[in-house]
Structure formats: structure tokens, C-alpha cells
Amino acid sequence: MENPNFWKDKEKAIKITKELTALQQEVSEFEAIKTEEDLRKIELRVFLSGEHDKGNAILSIFAGAGGQDAQDWATMLLRMYERYSAFKGFKTKILHQSFGEAGGPEGRIGTKQATLEIKGPFAYGFLKRESGVHRLVRISPFSPQKLRHTSFVLIEVLPEIKIEESEIKIKPEELKIEFYRASGPGGQYVNKRETSVRISHLPTGIVVSCQSERLQGENRKRAQALLLSKLHQLRKEEKKKEISRIKGEKISIEWGNQIRSYVLHPYKLVKDLRTNVKTSKVEGVLDGNLDNFIEAELKIP
Numbered sequence: 127m128e129n130p131n132f133w134k135d136k137e138k139a140i141k142i143t144k145e146l147t148a149l150q151q152e153v154s155e156f157e158a159i160k161t162e163e164d165l166r167k168i169e170l171r172v173f174l175s176g177e178h179d180k181g182n183a184i185l186s187i188f189a190g191a192g193g194q195d196a197q198d199w200a201t202m203l204l205r206m207y208e209r210y211s212a213f214k215g216f217k218t219k220i221l222h223q224s225f226g227e228a229g230g231p232e233g234r235i236g237t238k239q240a241t242l243e244i245k246g247p248f249a250y251g252f253l254k255r256e257s258g259v260h261r262l263v264r265i266s267p268f269s270p271q272k273l274r275h276t277s278f279v280l281i282e283v284l285p286e287i288k289i290e291e292s293e294i295k296i297k298p299e300e301l302k303i304e305f306y307r308a309s310g311p312g313g314q315y316v317n318k319r320e321t322s323v324r325i326s327h328l329p330t331g332i333v334v335s336c337q338s339e340r341l342q343g344e345n346r347k348r349a350q351a352l353l354l355s356k357l358h359q360l361r362k363e364e365k366k367k368e369i370s371r372i373k374g375e376k377i378s379i380e381w382g383n384q385i386r387s388y389v390l391h392p393y394k395l396v397k398d399l400r401t402n403v404k405t406s407k408v409e410g411v412l413d414g415n416l417d418n419f420i421e422a423e424l425k426i427p
Contacts, residue, residue: 154394155412173246173424177284179251183244184355189226189237190259190278197236199227199262199277202412204240207253209414216246221348231267241335241352243286250285254422257283265391267289268308274391278384289347292354294361302326303346313420323349386419388412400426 174180185207189200209219210304222241226236239353244253259280266275287294299410305320322337323345334356336349388408389395396411401422411419 133290170421170424174239174248174251176251176254178287179254180248181250182286183243183250183253184221184245184284184286184352185242185253185256185285186282187237187240187242188280188282189239190280190384192275192277194227194230194236194268195262195266195275196277196279197238198234199260200237200240200268200279201224201230201234202262203260203281204237204242205281206412206414207242207256207415209243209245210416211246211249211414212247213247213414214252216244216249218245219243219338221338223337229268243338243348245286250283252420252424253283254285255283255426256385256420258283258383261384261387263387263391284359286351287354287358289351289354292358294351294354294355295359296327296350300328305342319334321345325353327350327353327357329362330357332360402422 129131133156140332156358169332174209187200192199204217204223208218218244219425221241223240224238226238228234228235259278262277262279264275264277269275289290302325304324304326306324308322319342321342322335323365324335326332326333332353334349334352336352337347339345339348385400386396386398388411389397394406395410396406396408397418398419402418403419403422406416407415
């Protein structure tokens with residue numbers, strides 16, 4: 127770095143500087159180990175060695191069938207991941223949220239779909255295995271007869287792919303770009319200008335939206351980055367399917383890929399169906415205390 131020619135290629139220099147800073151931080155963490163808890167946290171890094179594990183995450187939430195109950199469950203999960211991120215020291219921003227009906231318990235407003243940006247070291251690594259269907263069983267707060275109801279929400283976690291680092295090249299003619307005014311709960315417009323951006327990738331049918339920024343150009347940049355993340359994931363899934371086809375393996379239906387069950391009635395229990403980790407402290411889990419579940423997920427072969 128002291129070489130005068132080091133900064134001639136500015137992009138390469140910045141990348142090397144970031145990598146050096148990350149390595150220095152890891153060395154500092156090893157040197158600071160004092161307790162078994164410190165050692166346990168460092169050991170987890172062994173399971174965070176994937177290609178994008180050190181980077182940021184894009185977490186999307188999709189309410190399933192079930193009307194207000196499913197939309198309320200989506201809002202509860204959005205809060206859960208925001209709280210978990212706060213505990214880990216990650217920064218979050220809602221890039222897009224499509225609201226459902228108002229009138230939920232505790233003043234909650236339902237969510238049909240939401241996209242949450244999560245920034246921080248190893249954000250994607252920690253959250254990558256949260257992808258899948260999350261099931262809630264409870265007495266429906268929307269049922270006059272107080273009937274038990276089951277709701278489903280699909281969580282999708284993608285790595286944040288930077289445009290300049292992506293191998294995927296998108297041609298302008300492959301995109302349909304639309305601008306619109308963002309609407310809040312109840313359908314009211316939250317601003318007067320069409321600053322929100324919706325991008326459709328015509329060859330794949332993937333649609334992404336961003337409404338978090340005040341400027342149209344910034345929303346467009348974020349939407350393009352989100353599209354790259356989705357295209358990257360699509361390519362990854364296609365490779366997995368091809369390998370499975372060659373091996374003769376059966377590919378499970380994605381919506382049927384239930385990973386965790388949250389029961390509030392007739393008893394209280396959160397159980398991960400992949401690791402068998404479970405707890406009766408449902409309120410704590412919904413408040414973002416996910417470490418036991420996520421640490422067990424990381425160790426799945």
C-alpha cells in the first residue's frame with residue numbers, strides 16, 4: 127500500500143484495502159478471546175466461509191394464502207428480523223413494502239410483501255438459511271368465533287451483489303422500468319412525486335421494486351442491485367437443479383419447504399424442522415432472539 131503505484135487502479139486498491147481491514151479485524155478478534163463465549167463466537171466463523179457470507183443480505187417476505195392472518199404474520203416476521211439485526215449490530219432499511227389491511231392486533235398493519243436490506247459483517251452468512259416457509263398456529267385475532275388458524279409466510283434471503291462485481295450482464299432491452307408514487311397503509315400516497323421504481327426483467331419475469339429513497343435515481347440503483355441478487359440466486363438454483371437431475375434426485379417444491387413452526391395455541395413452541403432445536407419462549411423468538419436457531423442452522427451439512 128505504500129507503493130506509489132498502488133492507487134493507480136483505484137477500484138482494485140479500495141477492494142484490497144477492504145480485505146486488509148477485514149483480516150485485521152479477524153486477527154484482533156482472535157487476540158481478544160478471553161472467555162468460552164468469545165471462543166464459541168469465533169468458532170462460528172468456520173461455518174461462515176461461503177462466497178458471499180461476509181457481505182450484506184437482502185431479505186424478502188411474502189405472505190401466503192390466508193388473508194389478514196397471513197399478512198399480520200408477515201408483519202410479525204418483519205419485526206422479528208429487524209430486532210434480530212439490531213441485536214447483531216446490523217443496520218436495516220425497508221426497500222419496499224406492500225401493505226395489507228389495517229386493524230391487526232396491537233395496532234399492526236398487515237404486509238403482503240416486503241424487502242429488507244440488512245447491512246453488516248456476515249449478515250448474509252448468518253441469515254442465509256432462514257429462507258423457506260415459516261408456519262404460525264394461533265387463535266386468529268381476526269376470527270369472531272376465536273377459531274384456531276394456520277398461516278404461512280415465505281422468507282427469501284439473498285446476498286447483496288454489487289453491480290461492479292457481478293459477472294451477470296443485463297442488456298437495457300431486457301428491462302422494463304416503471305416509476306410510481308409509493309403508497310402507505312390504507313392506500314394513501316406517501317409522496318407527490320413518482321420516485322419509486324419497479325424493474326421487470328423480461329427474459330425471466332423477475333420483478334423488483336424500491337421505494338426507500340427520496341430520489342428516483344437512488345431507488346433505481348437499489349432496484350438494479352436487488353435484481354442482480356435475484357438473477358444470481360436464479361443461476362445458482364438452476365445449477366443445483368441440473369446437478370440434482372444428473373444425480374437423479376427429486377427436487378422439492380419450494381413453497382412446501384417448511385423450515386420452522388411457531389405455535390401459540392394450544393401450547394407455546396417454536397421448533398425448527400431441520401435441526402430439531404425448539405423452545406417454549408415464543409415471545410422471545412418473535413422479539414428477535416434467534417441465535418440458538420441460526421447457530422444450529424449454520425452447522426447443517
